[in-house]
Amino acid sequence: MYSFYLKLEKEEIQLPVPPTDFTLKVNNKNKIIELLNLGDINILKDPGLTDISFKILLPGQKYPFAEYPDGFKMPRYYLERFEKYKVDRKPIRLIVSREAPWKEPLFDTNMAVSLESYTIEEKAGEEGDIYVSLELKQYKDYKTKVVTIQEVKDGKTTATVKEKRPAKTPEKTYKVKKGDTLWNIAKKELNDDNKYMEIAKLNNISNPNKIKIGQVLKLP
Structure with missing residues (x-):
């Protein structure tokens, strides 16, 4: 079972309906150069940003196979959100929760992404239903740094680099509030949203998407 x-x-x-196909393309920035008497060699570099693509169905009526935790919503509700993601020019969070048929949690995908493009498709005979193909790209947060250059004797200079956004010292526990998820708790309290699984493991949470308001979590 998949939940998106x-x-x-x-x-x-x-x-409401998980896509039948979900593609993650992990890119790289390796560089091939030619050396005399050796030929081509591959210089390995850090991985590039991941590309994500999938196609979803937005039903125009309530089908038994669709999920609506907060009640049925027409396709325009989701299309308005997609437009907002583009207009606001802010990264969004893609969360894919996987569960085996015997209710055992499988691996999750939890990644900050940008909505690069989306295509809307309608099919004859399926009035009201909308198909949307989405293209996402991994987003990596960054911090600006302030460089202070000072002149000293003998014409020498020194440079001091400071991050504009200092790291926050995490608390030992956190009480879950309305609208919280493990990833935003990790980002807010630990300055690293990728540590959400550490919080889940520390608190014996089998499904990272299921936490309760008022629940007290231990933080690593």
Whole structure:
């Protein structure tokens, strides 16, 4: 069983019908150069940004196979959100929760992404239903740094580099509030949203998408 979520700040939406195909393309920035008497060699570099693509169905009526945790919503509700993601020019969070038929949690995908493009398609005989193909790209947060250059004797200079956004010292526990998810708790309290699985493991949470308001979590 798959569940797909898109989240911008405190608003989280669950896509009613999981896509039949889900593609993650992990890119690289390796460089091939030619050396004399040796030929081509491959210089390995850090991986590039991941590309994500999938196609979803937005039903125009309530089907038994669709999921609506907060009640049935017409396709325009989701299309308005997609437009907002483009207009706001902010990264969104893609969360894919996987569960085996015997209810055992499988691996999750939890990644900050940008909505690069989406295509809307309608089919004859399926009035009201909308198909949307989405193209996403991994987003990596970055911090600006302030460089202070000072002149000293003998014409020498020194440079001091400071990050504009200092790291926050995490608390030992956190009480879950309305709208919280493990990833935004990890980002807010630990300055690293990728540590959400550490919080889940520390608190024996089998499904990272299921936490309760008022629940007290231990933080690593």
